[in-house]
Amino acid sequence: MDPLALARPEILALEAYRHAAWDPRLERLHANELPWRNESDRSAAGLNRYPEPYPEALSAQLAALYGIDAPSALVCRGSDEAIDLLVRAFCAAGRDAVLVCPPTFGMYAVSARIQGAGVVSVPLLRERGYTLDVASIAAHCAQGGVKLVFLCSPNNPTGNRLLETDVASVVDGARGHSLVVIDEAYLEFAGADSHAALLAHAPHVVVLRTLSKAYGLAGARIGTLIADPRVIALLRKVMPPYATAQPCIEASFRALTGPQQRETQARIRTIVDERERLVARLALLPGVTQVWPSAANFLLVEFADAGRALEQLAATGLLARDFRGRDGLGEALRITVGSPVQNERLLRSLA
Numbered sequence: 394m395d396p397l398a399l400a401r402p403e404i405l406a407l408e409a410y411r412h413a414a415w416d417p418r419l420e421r422l423h424a425n426e427l428p429w430r431n432e433s434d435r436s437a438a439g440l441n442r443y444p445e446p447y448p449e450a451l452s453a454q455l456a457a458l459y460g461i462d463a464p465s466a467l468v469c470r471g472s473d474e475a476i477d478l479l480v481r482a483f484c485a486a487g488r489d490a491v492l493v494c495p496p497t498f499g500m501y502a503v504s505a506r507i508q509g510a511g512v513v514s515v516p517l518l519r520e521r522g523y524t525l526d527v528a529s530i531a532a533h534c535a536q537g538g539v540k541l542v543f544l545c546s547p548n549n550p551t552g553n554r555l556l557e558t559d560v561a562s563v564v565d566g567a568r569g570h571s572l573v574v575i576d577e578a579y580l581e582f583a584g585a586d587s588h589a590a591l592l593a594h595a596p597h598v599v600v601l602r603t604l605s606k607a608y609g610l611a612g613a614r615i616g617t618l619i620a621d622p623r624v625i626a627l628l629r630k631v632m633p634p635y636a637t638a639q640p641c642i643e644a645s646f647r648a649l650t651g652p653q654q655r656e657t658q659a660r661i662r663t664i665v666d667e668r669e670r671l672v673a674r675l676a677l678l679p680g681v682t683q684v685w686p687s688a689a690n691f692l693l694v695e696f697a698d699a700g701r702a703l704e705q706l707a708a709t710g711l712l713a714r715d716f717r718g719r720d721g722l723g724e725a726l727r728i729t730v731g732s733p734v735q736n737e738r739l740l741r742s743l744a
């Protein structure tokens with residue numbers, strides 16, 4: 394199946410913007426930049442210059458990091474931009490829809506509404522540990538009009554990984570009808586394999602990865618969209634040129650050096666150990682009614698009185714995410730696993 398059969402016809406027909414030529418061997422008198430760097434400019438390339446129109450070398454390095462072929466990778470300004478590009482390229486306003494499984498990451502629905510696309514909601518099954526309602530998703534896809542199915546594994550804010558058999562069923566049911574976008578923003582904390590391997594037999598699968606969470610680079614806004622090369626080529630037409638800022642490109646290369654990667658792996662192990670410690674300790678607190686198991690770097694915690702818990706946290710200078718009453722969540726807070734010192738403070742403030 395050609396995944397571009399699902400794309401908006403006007404995007405397929407679009408001619409991409411022609412940016413200024415990129416040839417680092419020649420001196421640049423073609424892009425109306427200043428020839429001098431500012432005194433404070435510590436960048437390698439010089440911020441007086443436009444960055445590479447698309448960061449090819451970084452893209453290749455991210456493809457290697459994620460174990461995929463270079464033409465299947467697209468560097469985006471965080472997964473947030475990846476979500477937005479997909480919605481704009483595949484969903485026609487007033488006609489097409491995305492499908493989301495709440496409670497989940499809010500940007501899928503926000504991007505769809507900005508585009509004027511519909512939002513079909515198929516809630517996760519809370520009584521089965523926030524698993525997918527596979528039959529209902531397949532039925533919506535078969536009806537037509539759902540161009541993108543957004544799955545998130547591990548899911549934000551519930552923390553659980555989706556069941557592999559369920560993901561496989563959704564991918565099967567969507568074939569010929571919808572792209573299935575699997576957001577793996579927290580995969581590094583799950584110790585699980587990426588769904589990118591599905592692409593070999595399912596060109597309608599898209600996987601989202603990011604340097605924002607485990608790699609400690611949220612401020613640089615570097616995400617990678619992994620898809621069939623035809624989808625990547627289409628999205629590159631929609632993406633503005635020079636989208637990835639030079640300081641962010643350089644920060645990403647530094648984050649991907651051997652020593653920094655070893656440090657990152659050690660930090661991931663620390664966060665996972667701390668997560669399991671917090672799960673056990675939080676469950677013993679009198680005001681806590683449920684701690685959901687998590688494969689990510691946060692915990693969904695339900696309290697007898699979440700408002701009171703927020704006040705207790707604020708009194709010690711800590712902030713948790715308030716999910717009270719959202720998407721069927723009751724007295725729930727999402728708490729990020731912090732440093733061991735922060736986690737001790739969290740436990741003491743709630744005790």
Ligand SMILES: *Cc1c(COP(=O)(O)O)cnc(C)c1O
Pocket residue numbers: 470471472473474498545548549576578602603604605611614615616
């Ligand atoms: C944090 C988060 C993102 C955002 O990632 P960026 O790469 O920083 O844009 C994407 N998806 C989920 C589920 C997230 O929680």
